[in-house]
Amino acid sequence: MTEWIAAPLLLAGSLLMLLAALGALRMPDLLMRMHATTKAGALGSGLIMLAAAVFFGSAEVWARVLAIIAFIMLTAPVAAHMIGRAGYFVGVPLWGRILRDDLKGRYHTDNHSLESPPEFSERRQHEERRGQ
Amino acid sequence: MLEIVIWLSFAILSLSLLLSFVRLLRGPSLPDRVVALELMASLTVGFIGVHAIASQRFAFLDVAMVLALTAFLAAVGFARFLEKRGIHADD
Numbered sequence: 001m002t003e004w005i006a007a008p009l010l011l012a013g014s015l016l017m018l019l020a021a022l023g024a025l026r027m028p029d030l031l032m033r034m035h036a037t038t039k040a041g042a043l044g045s046g047l048i049m050l051a052a053a054v055f056f057g058s059a060e061v062w063a064r065v066l067a068i069i070a071f072i073m074l075t076a077p078v079a080a081h082m083i084g085r086a087g088y089f090v091g092v093p094l095w096g097r098i099l100r101d102d103l104k105g106r107y108h109t110d111n112h113s114l115e116s117p118p119e120f121s122e123r124r125q126h127e128e129r130r131g132q
Numbered sequence: 133m134l135e136i137v138i139w140l141s142f143a144i145l146s147l148s149l150l151l152s153f154v155r156l157l158r159g160p161s162l163p164d165r166v167v168a169l170e171l172m173a174s175l176t177v178g179f180i181g182v183h184a185i186a187s188q189r190f191a192f193l194d195v196a197m198v199l200a201l202t203a204f205l206a207a208v209g210f211a212r213f214l215e216k217r218g219i220h221a222d223d
Contacts, residue, residue: 007137010182014141014148017178021148024155024171030163033155037167041174048141048181049196055134056190064193068200072177075204079170082211087163090214109218 006055013047016040029095030087034080042076138186145182149175166210173203 023036046069053065089107106115149172156168177196184192 003134006185007134010134010137010141010185013178014144014182017148017175018144018151020171021151021155021175024168025151030161030167033164034167037152037171037174041171045174045177045181045200048178049193052181052184052190052193055185058190061190061193064190064197068177068193068197071197071204072174072200075200076174079204079207079211082208083163083166083170083214086211086214087161090161090163090218092161092163112215 002054002057006051009047009051009054013044013051016044016047020044030092031084032095034084034087038076038080042072046072134185138182141182142179142186145175145179149179163214166207166214169210170203170207173199173206177203 017040020037020040023040024033027033027036049065049068049072053062088103089109089112094101102117103114106117107113108115152168152171152175156165156172159165177200180192180196180199184190184196
């Protein structure tokens with residue numbers, strides 16, 4: 001009985017992994033590749049772990065698998081955010097047909113800080129208050 | 133039926149590992165390679181899960197947990213390194 005639940009989970013997990021690898025190979029720029037690998041990769045390994053938990057079925061395996069899944073779900077977005085941020089700021093070229101880049105010109109390489117968007121910057125609010 | 137699915141998963145995961153290895157070789161920039169390495173770590177976690185089912189020993193799940201932890205630490209370290217290193221053209 002558990003076989004019939006574990007097998008589809010296993011297959012779905014590995015197919016998602018294949019999707020992630022295909023995305024990593026075929027997508028045109030760094031951020032799109034991360035978009036493919038992070039989400040599909042985390043979900044794929046989570047599904048395979050779930051298949052293992054269903055297959056073994058004991059409480060200790062369930063506890064381990066839930067811990068692994070929680071850990072993957074917590075760390076995958078953080079790691080992807082950090083690599084994406086570093087990649088953007090290091091100046092990895094974006095896709096040629098991209099339409100807008102909201103971060104352009106707001107990152108200072110000397111002290112590694114990011115400026116607020118123009119509509120939220122303190123100086124502009126101050127000037128508006130003075131202008132009223 | 134589960135045996136067929138296990139071998140199928142091994143085949144699919146191997147193919148995925150090969151594809152991400154091609155991305156690791158081709159680059160073109162260092163962050164791209166870091167993303168490919170991250171994907172390979174997560175693929176290996178999946179591999180270990182499938183192997184735990186195939187060999188019917190759940191102790192392998194501990195290995196998967198440790199590998200996921202190490203991969204996260206490596207990603208954070210790489211990201212910090214990339215940001216501190218700044219802009220290089222010779223990736």
